Amino acid sequence: MPQIPMAAEPILAIKNMSITFTSPDEADVEAVRQVDLTLTAGKTLALVGESGCGKSVTARAILRLLDKSALLPSGEILFNHGQGTVDIARLKPDSLAMRSIRGAEISMIFQEPMTSLSPVHTIGDQIDEVIVLHEGVSPKKARERTVHLLDQVGISGARERANAYPFELSGGLRQRAMIAMALACTPKLLIADEPTTALDVTTQAQILDLLRQLQDDFGMAMLFITHDLGVVAEIADEVAVMYLGDVVEQGDVYEVFRSPQHPYTQALMNSVPHLRRKADRQRLSPIKGTVPSPKDRPAGCAFTSRCPYVFEPCAGTRPAPTEVGAGHLARCHLLARTKMEALA
């Protein structure tokens, strides 16, 4: 491998990862087929796609938080912890090595701030716990840190609020507490799985602001999962578009939004409403058909059954990534063909 300058060295590189769910009385389901993602310090990668395309499963695989029925049959999850790299895909989920990464080097916040916090422990207790666990400080010191963190995520009266139970806080405050917990040990990577979906629009904007500002302060990489392209535009540096278990297109957010290359990405962009005068409004063009289940996925490109441009290689062969711009990749046979023609 060529030597890359320090600054650009990725924190986490997922290479060709697939995730299969096994079941004793049904055929295996390949929920995620091929995912390549690279996360860099101080940058945010947004992972977008329709419901059920495998975003959460991908995120949980990074922390090995999937059910026992989930296997990682292929691929690597290379994590650079400063003194070399480990392949997380090869670690045992409950091993010490994995546990010392969770919450300390890579942490995660979830969609439902109500149910994701224990209802019978105070938020202070829940945050102290992770600090005591990873840094071995006394509970008293940990609480000082907790109060400071709560203050940092914009919870006023942090010292009293630390003694509050989740049900005493509003959704926005709970999500802030959740963020404080995730950042307690200054992780290198923060995974946010739809952290604003359950919140109202104003609170959503505040949380996004907060995350952006905390990223500046802490310098961590962020994997931000959402299905809201507006949120992507607001927070992401890079974007990866997933469809039915495949990352079909990825690149700089500006690049991808300006000239989406994959037919699915194009369709996704067209399904977002723009603010127009009523007379000028056009009907949105939703993508035809529905997402098939992973069981009925074509062997080739997953989008085959809904793509307006299908031609003969699509159903049978998986498209390889084609570079369509600097760091902008898309997996589509059309692009491969145009490129071939251009070269010919």
Added chain:
Amino acid sequence: MVGFIVRRFIAMLLTLLAVSIVAFAIIQLPPGDFLTSYIAQLASTGDQVDPRVIENLRAQYGLGEPFYVQYWKWITGVVQGNFGHSFEWKRPVWELIWGRIGNSILLEGLAVIVMWFVALPIGIYAAVRKYSLGDYLSTILGFIGLAVPNFLFALILMYLAYTWFGTTLGGLFSPEFEMARWSLPRVWDFLSHAWAPVLVLATAGTAELIRILRANLLDEMKKPYVVTARAKGLPEWKVILKYPVRLALNPLISTIGWLLPALVSGSVIVSVVMNLPTAGPMLLRSLTTQDMYLAGAIILLLSVLTVIGTLISDILLALIDPRIRYGAR
């Protein structure tokens, strides 16, 4: 929290009042009263009954007077600690029952403790290792524990103890300790007798507890806060014990209250079979002979136990679950 307890306490007193009326009504339900069956019994053996004695007794207890008068006479006595006289035993009710109620509470209390000690680890294991060999084994054993009637289990145990070790299981004390004061040897004697009935009484409850705990825990382990706890990097056992187990216990804590009376009524046959000096057999006998003050006192005391148990459950629940504590403020 204090207001919460005070309010629960007042509710408890009102419940007891209602229960005492119902209990009294029930012991009054059968036609006739103790005196009629007493006279009939004496007459059948050819004895003469002095009508004046009967008359005195009638007046003393208000027999034949309206229900509320009889109830009033009874309950005012009870409040002053006078539970009345047993017609059959010709002794104050309190003298008869306090030892037996004490034995009942002791035995049932031990059974509850054994139940929790056995059920807790097994239930957690069965949920965490769902569909493992151990899970299936605990399910099978649980069903056997539920399906085999306690008295049958008692008989089997007594039979095995006799054929294998030549010992007879039965009673709670050896004859020489029966009436003795509590002392270390008496405690030892009690334990060497009590383990068998405690084991028998605990089986069904243990099976039930394992089943409920496993189901609750499986539910709780699916909740997102468990994933959060794992994502912190806690070891799996700590995740399970600190979070889902804690929540799975909440509904079980509220069952402690009715566990006591359920055990008492469920233990009558076992007590008869194993010859245990507890309240159950005495209640049974007093009901068949219409010894109403004795029956009434036992029913009332069992109700008091239930209500106190419920109060304890409520307080425990409020202590461990902030949602209840704060909701009730």
